[in-house]
Amino acid sequence: MPRIPLAILTLSLTLSGCDFVPAPSNVKVSKQPAEGLTQNSFGQGFLQQMVDEVIEGAEQSLSQAYERNNIPPAERISKPQAVGRYEWIGDRQLAVIDLSYSHNPMRVMRVVGIEADQMVSINCISPSGIPLKMTAPEDACSEAITEAFKLK
Secondary structure: OOHHHHHHHHHHHHHOOOOOOOOOOEEEEEEEEOOOOOOHOOOOHHHHHHHHHHHHHHHHHHHHHHHHOOOOHOOOOOHHHEEEEEEOOOOEEEEEEEEEOOOEEEEEEEEEEEOOEEEEEEEEEEEEOOOOOOOOOOOHHHHHHHHHHHOO
């Protein structure tokens, strides 16, 4: 099974705003070479690997944020939680990771797919915890997904 480079996922997570920032950008798109990955690589093992790496990256980013903000260890109660699933939009299978934090309303939805020879990762952020949608009219996240994967 192909491994997703941890650096790619960690970088994407770092860019997603998993930090104590007052108003992070709501949508971030990154592209890296797919390095042989295809839509056929998307199985349950691949999805679980992505979930595990997202949680690991979120824990690292959260720990760094606590350190930067001088949060005492006794007050470091927020923990990342992630679940993964596959969604079909048209003829495109996309991996979706929903990341949330205990004791914090912020949610991040990461959508990963293959476009040509690129692995595209889209992080949609809801600082207030409002559920994120993949297909909704006039929604920045939905528009980024449609544009990145040429779904129109």
